Every structure is written in C-alpha cells, then in structure tokens.
Amino acid sequence: MRARPSLESTVFPLAFRAWPTAVLSLALCSTCVAQAQSSWITPDAIYTQGGAGTEVRSLGIGITWDMPWQRSTSWGLLTSHLDFSLGGWRITGADTFSGRRTVTQIGLTPVLRLWIQDSSKYFLEAGIGTNIISPHYQNREKRFSTSFNFGDHIAIGLRFGPNGRDELTLRLQHFSNAGIKHPNPGENFIQVRYLRRL
Structure with a gap:
C-alpha cells in the first residue's frame, strides 16, 4: 500500500488544490467588487499576519x-x-483526530473601518466573510464538520510611517460554519497584522 505524502511538509500545495473553491468565494462577493473603482484588479495593500488559537x-x-x-x-x-x-x-497539540498537522485557509471578507474622530492614525474595524478551510480542521479538542466556514473579526489598529503607508493591527477572529452542520465548535485566534499600502 502506497504511503500518503505528509501534509506537514508544506501548506501551499493544499492552497493550489483548493483554488476552484477560492474562485467560487470570489464570485460570491462579486456584488462588493462591482462597487469598486475600475482599477479594482490592482490591490491597494498587501499584508502578513500571525496568530494563535x-x-x-x-x-x-x-x-x-x-x-x-x-x-x-x-x-x-x-x-x-x-x-x-x-x-x-x-x-x-500532542495528538489530533486525523493525524494531520496543517490546514489551508482561504478567505474573502468585506470590512468596515471606523477612523476614530478626526484621527488619521487610529481605527477600529469589523468584518464578516467566507472561508474555505481544507482539509477539515481537527485537533484533539475540536473537529470542524465542513470546509466552508464564516470568519468574523474585530480589530484595533494604528497607521504610521511615511505618508501613512504602514499599519499595525491587533485582531480577534472567529471561524465557524454558523450551525450549517455539526459539530461546529469554532476556533478563535488572536492575531497581529502588518500591512503596507502600495
């Protein structure tokens, strides 16, 4: 019997397998995109983030x-x-239900941001979007029943640097399928994001 390749080696091959679902998620948010400026294909910012649950x-x-x-x-x-x-x-964790150690998450989220009073530096934000988490997320305490999940977050942030091109954000994010199928334990993350405007 041929051994299955380890999922621990890298996360990115999973992302490429899940690309059709990511395209579907983009289509679901097409009403948001339709409101954007004509140059919407070019992003306005890029970011990296890390967190823990x-x-x-x-x-x-x-x-x-x-x-x-x-x-x-x-x-x-x-x-x-x-x-x-x-x-x-x-x-x-020390063990998991499935033995898998990594999953890939792909998401698309409309976000509202409140710039506090007349400040051009401090902001609060919140968003609710759609996510594909593949394969199903499982650890020794929790087991997701669907790959499709919602992701909602609240955050507080600071814009800084030359021309306000840099942002640092502290985020609380929750993932679950909103009861579409059970079990639905959800997972919460505390995240730090660094963003650079282009």
Missing part, C-alpha cells in the same frame, strides 16, 4: 482593495475595503 498557530498573507463607500458619523469616518487572505494553520 487553542493548540493552533496561524500564519498568512493577503491583499486588500479599497471600496468607494464611506460615511461621516459623530464617532468618525467609516470606510470600507475588501480583504483576500491565504493562510496556513499548524496544530500544536
């Missing part, structure tokens, strides 16, 4: 597109952007 660590990269929608409020200026992420999760 219950016996799991995450590392990811991504790109964002600014959206034209914005609104002034008594709390500050509300803006919006679209976030595409590609990440790998590394299970750190």
Whole structure:
C-alpha cells in the first residue's frame, strides 16, 4: 500500500488544490467588487499576519482593495475595503483526530473601518466573510464538520510611517460554519497584522 505524502511538509500545495473553491468565494462577493473603482484588479495593500488559537498557530498573507463607500458619523469616518487572505494553520497539540498537522485557509471578507474622530492614525474595524478551510480542521479538542466556514473579526489598529503607508493591527477572529452542520465548535485566534499600502 502506497504511503500518503505528509501534509506537514508544506501548506501551499493544499492552497493550489483548493483554488476552484477560492474562485467560487470570489464570485460570491462579486456584488462588493462591482462597487469598486475600475482599477479594482490592482490591490491597494498587501499584508502578513500571525496568530494563535487553542493548540493552533496561524500564519498568512493577503491583499486588500479599497471600496468607494464611506460615511461621516459623530464617532468618525467609516470606510470600507475588501480583504483576500491565504493562510496556513499548524496544530500544536500532542495528538489530533486525523493525524494531520496543517490546514489551508482561504478567505474573502468585506470590512468596515471606523477612523476614530478626526484621527488619521487610529481605527477600529469589523468584518464578516467566507472561508474555505481544507482539509477539515481537527485537533484533539475540536473537529470542524465542513470546509466552508464564516470568519468574523474585530480589530484595533494604528497607521504610521511615511505618508501613512504602514499599519499595525491587533485582531480577534472567529471561524465557524454558523450551525450549517455539526459539530461546529469554532476556533478563535488572536492575531497581529502588518500591512503596507502600495
């Protein structure tokens, strides 16, 4: 019997196997993209982020597109952007249900950001998007029943550097399938993101 290749060697081959699903996720958010400027194909920023959950660590990269929608409020200026992420999760527990140690996460998330009062430096943000987590995430305490999951987050951030091109964000992110299928234990991450505007 031929041995299966180790999933621990690299996360990226899983991402390439999951690309059709990522394309579908992009199509689902086409209404958001339709509101963007004509040059929406060119991203406005790139980022890297890392974080930790219950016996799991995450590392990811991504790109964002600014959206034209914005609104002034008594709390500050509300803006919006679209976030595409590609990440790998590394299970750190002593054992797992499946023996797998890595999974790939691909996500697309519309995000609202509040620039606090008249500040051009400090902001709060929140978003809810769609994610493919493949293969199904499992550790010794939790087992996801679907590859399709929602991801929602809240964050606080700081813009800095020349012309405000750099951002540092502290994020709380939750993944689950919203009860589509059980078990649905969900996973929470604390993440730090560094973003660079192009």
